[in-house]
Amino acid sequence: MKINTNPQKIDEILFRSVSEIFPSKDKLRKKLLSGDQLKIYIGADPNGKQLHLGHSTNFILLEKLRRLGHKVFVLFGDFTARLGDPTDKLEPRKMLTREEIEKNMKGWKSQISNILKFNGSNSAKIVKNNKWISKMKMEDIINLSSNFTVQQIIKRDIFKQRLKNEKDIYLNEFLYPILQGYDSVVLDVDLEIGGTDQTFNMMIGRTLQKRYNNREKFVITTTLLENPITGKKLMNKSEGNYIGLNDNPKDMFGKTMALPDKIIIQLFIDCTFILLEEIKIIEEKLKLPYINPRDQKMKLAFEIVKIYHGEKKAQEAQEDFINAFQKGGLPKDLPKWLVVSGANSSTEAVRAGLVDSNSKFRRLIKEGGVKDMESGKKITKINFPLNENKIYKVGKHKFWKVVIKK
RNA sequence: GCGUCGGUGGCAGAGUGGUCAAUUGCAAUAGACUGUAAAUCUAUCGCCCUACGGGCUACGGAGGUUCGAAUCCUCCCCGGCGCACCA
8 A cells, every 4th residue: 555645634633623642743744755654543433323523524534544555444443432431521420331331333434434534445443442352461561550559540520520520530540541541552654543532541541552562653733613702612412513524414514504503514524535725715705794794604414414425415415405494494304294174283293203392392392483375374273183195383493294194 | 427508491500398380591493684604682492182271291219298399208219528448
């Protein structure tokens, strides 16, 4: 495999979406220019069902490195996931079962495979740390942990915070970063990529790699997606702006459109393959008074959906969006919800998963949140019977196509 | 182990015998204005019903006192802090 050492491409890797590089940017640049094939990986603990847009940044970076000819891995921490990663958890985590983890890994791979190539020449490979960690003996673990002091481990932000708040830290959580760091040794890697929240763990691996294999492991930390107004993490399930990598095209497009304008540029940089020069042009455009930021956001939404569903679906999602929300029309291909004539609307709405409870549906109607798309009028009657084939808009985002069973 | 303080809705955090489905802040949802943006304003934010009313379930768990308990008592579980123990 010939390694591409195009300085421009290398610079894009060194600067785009990057927060910090250890030991230094210059050293990594030299390494990338040298023409050596590097072993690079991202570690991910499959402790949830869904990956979100914030995760994509790292995989995009990894894919770019793969395209340059480097050997890339995705490491699933199927062992460490069971321990519970303390990162970003102010409370101790629950442990997961084997089955849950297996399921998560399957889902994650298919989500990642839209960004990262797992087939063809120089394809990305998946590795799982249960393979070696489960074989470790007590002796190995004790030896491994003797590389670090308690003081070093509790330096970590999340532990510091917990100590300050007088929350528990379990001993197994201390082992977590060490075991994860050991992954670097087993894989004998040259570079690891992860979010800034993973800095500590990745640095542990860097230390171990130097000690055991006498090899310099570089670490790239990438920027996290943050809401520029609140400073909070952007992809937060409870905040309703969570964009899952396996969302359907319409949802993905719509949710992207619902994001605040101020992050358009950051998302272009971190979550798409659009070239930086082009992003710069968009950034300039956004400053002009007669440019509607909405249109630039549409381009963003299009590019994001394209990565996960292809150009055609992205196009459809865009047309659908324009039609349904800008022109007040209807989206195409709405799934039909079959009911018997006269069925109770709120019961059916709950069954269809549009709302959580009858009370919520009732409230929505009271607030004028349910609309008959045929007449364009708001529904005012609570418990209106479903007698005709009709399409309703329920809340801000959802459409409900009711078809009467004959 | 001893002492002491505490466990309330997604979170923070009031309430300490009836006026409690529980003040407030954050988050969330809907409406108005918009561009499914931001800001702002308004409303909502346990479940169920034949719905300006009624019922049920909830303030760590189980019992009890009382006409009445998130609030008082008993036991249990969990946590903080202090002290003691630590081959």
